[in-house]
Amino acid sequence: MLKVTAVHPDSIAAELGLQEGTQLLTVNGRELEDFLDWEFLTAEEEILLHVRQPDGEEIEYDIERPLGEPIGVSLEPARIRRCANRCDFCFVDGLPDGLRDVLYIRDDDYRLSFRYGNFATLTNLKPWDLERIVAYRLSPMYVSVHATDPVVRRWLLRNPEAPDVIPQLRWFAERGISFHTQVVMVPGVNDGAQLVRTLTDLYGLGDAVLSVSVVPVALTEFSKHTLVRQPTGEECRAALAVVDNFAARAVADRGQPWCYGADDLYLMADVALPPAEWYGDFEQRENGVGSVRYLQTRIRAGMGEGGRGTGWAGKRIGVVTGMAMGPLMPQIVPDLERTTGAHFEVLALENTLFGPSVTTAGLLPGKAILAALEDRRDLDLALLPAESVNDDLLFMDDLEAHDLASNLPMPIRLSYDFVDSLTDPTVRPSGQAVR
Ligand code: SF4
Numbered sequence: 001m002l003k004v005t006a007v008h009p010d011s012i013a014a015e016l017g018l019q020e021g022t023q024l025l026t027v028n029g030r031e032l033e034d035f036l037d038w039e040f041l042t043a044e045e046e047i048l049l050h051v052r053q054p055d056g057e058e059i060e061y062d063i064e065r066p067l068g069e070p071i072g073v074s075l076e077p078a079r080i081r082r083c084a085n086r087c088d089f090c091f092v093d094g095l096p097d098g099l100r101d102v103l104y105i106r107d108d109d110y111r112l113s114f115r116y117g118n119f120a121t122l123t124n125l126k127p128w129d130l131e132r133i134v135a136y137r138l139s140p141m142y143v144s145v146h147a148t149d150p151v152v153r154r155w156l157l158r159n160p161e162a163p164d165v166i167p168q169l170r171w172f173a174e175r176g177i178s179f180h181t182q183v184v185m186v187p188g189v190n191d192g193a194q195l196v197r198t199l200t201d202l203y204g205l206g207d208a209v210l211s212v213s214v215v216p217v218a219l220t221e222f223s224k225h226t227l228v229r230q231p232t233g234e235e236c237r238a239a240l241a242v243v244d245n246f247a248a249r250a251v252a253d254r255g256q257p258w259c260y261g262a263d264d265l266y267l268m269a270d271v272a273l274p275p276a277e278w279y280g281d282f283e284q285r286e287n288g289v290g291s292v293r294y295l296q297t298r299i300r301a302g303m304g305e306g307g308r309g310t311g312w313a314g315k316r317i318g319v320v321t322g323m324a325m326g327p328l329m330p331q332i333v334p335d336l337e338r339t340t341g342a343h344f345e346v347l348a349l350e351n352t353l354f355g356p357s358v359t360t361a362g363l364l365p366g367k368a369i370l371a372a373l374e375d376r377r378d379l380d381l382a383l384l385p386a387e388s389v390n391d392d393l394l395f396m397d398d399l400e401a402h403d404l405a406s407n408l409p410m411p412i413r414l415s416y417d418f419v420d421s422l423t424d425p426t427v428r429p430s431g432q433a434v435r
Contacts, residue, residue, distance in 0.1 A: 001025055002034070004018055007019060019054060024038065029048070036111055046063065082106060084108065087157055089217045110122060120142065139176065145165055152190055156184075169208065181213070182213045187232070215262040216262065221355025221358075240269050247259045273328075278290070295332055314343075319383050322348065322349065322358075322360045322361035327348075366396075370399070377410070382413075385414070
């Protein structure tokens with residue numbers, strides 16, 4: 001059963017009289033477990049929908065509509081599938097106490113993997129999940145492989161029950177499912193010969209494995225440092241050499257690199273990033289793979305050369321980011337200055353909530369941003385990383401973006417890629433956070 005949380009105006013649902021609180025029971029006689037059932041079972045032109053209205057009345061609707069026209073309801077969020085693993089490097093273990101409850105949930109959900117590109121380990125699948133993935137063609141999925149040696153993978157996941165991942169992926173591949181995969185590199189465990197074995201095994205699965213990224217493990221001040229450590233520069237260079245070998249082979253065989261190092265891996269190895277063309281369609285940019293080159297590409301394509309019509313010439317704009325992007329931003333700022341005529345100042349902030357080892361912009365607490373900007377009356381605008389707030393505009397430390405904005409002397413904008421914020425030159429008054 002699924003519950004309706006909103007009915008869209010002028011939709012089929014509104015015409016039928018569905019309401020907030022209506023329970024969706026079956027479609028064509030099939031029970032509804034989650035949003036996947038709803039989307040796939042209602043994809044037909046003709047459906048028989050059985051509902052229970054908030055007053056208890058049960059109604060069956062025979063619906064015929066043009067293919068592709070949505071029914072027009074929002075659904076209660078799915079109950080998240082919990083993780084069956086206990087990785088030493090789990091980010092949840094690295095959180096300080098006292099944050100909002102939802103942040104402590106270890107999710108490992110193949111449905112979110114398909115829908116949002118969240119990485120899942122596939123270690124908690126039930127037989128009916130396997131059937132569903134194939135029946136609904138949930139492809140591509142995003143899979144945390146980490147290691148293909150079953151013993152090493154079980155060690156990394158701290159899960160003696162974790163299935164052997166290569167037979168599992170092969171089973172799906174034979175049924176038409178493909179994958180983007182990642183290896184979170186833990187030095188001394190799955191680097192070196194283990195990394196070579198993992199990449200060899202994944203390469204052997206052929207076209208079903210669309211890409212693999214190698215990402216250095218990220219730890220906070222609160223992580224289990226007695227059990228896991230971050231890689232050294234030397235270890236990152238060694239891992240990049242392995243990545244390069246496989247990428248060269250894939251370019252020769254398949255015409256694209258297939259195997260990618262995360263931007264952080266290059267940064268920690270002190271090696272220059274590959275050019276934008278290397279990353280193809282930037283399939284793993286949300287995983288920090290090619291993010292810098294993607295930004296540069298977006299800026300050049302979205303804003304044009306010479307600042308035409310952007311309206312920012314002569315302004316001073318602060319760009320707030322995490323320490324990881326600090327050294328990479330100088331590669332982006334000249335593009336921004338050339339295309340807007342503005343002066344940009346990069347404010348790479350230390351993470352005061354998780355400790356200095358957490359360097360990603362998306363985890364910056366609002367209070368660190370407040371401290372960095374509250375006296376900066378010289379700035380005409382500040383751009384903040386949009387991924388550092390959730391849908392309710394809350395930063396990790398529960399500061400709300402509008403509250404932050406009302407305590408700053410300059411307007412702020414939440415930006416994913418600069419273009420989303422800078423192509424509109426209308427600067428709102430300070431005190432507002434604008435996406
Ligand atoms: S798979 Fe590992 S890192 Fe991911 S949520 Fe589970 S325990 Fe944490």
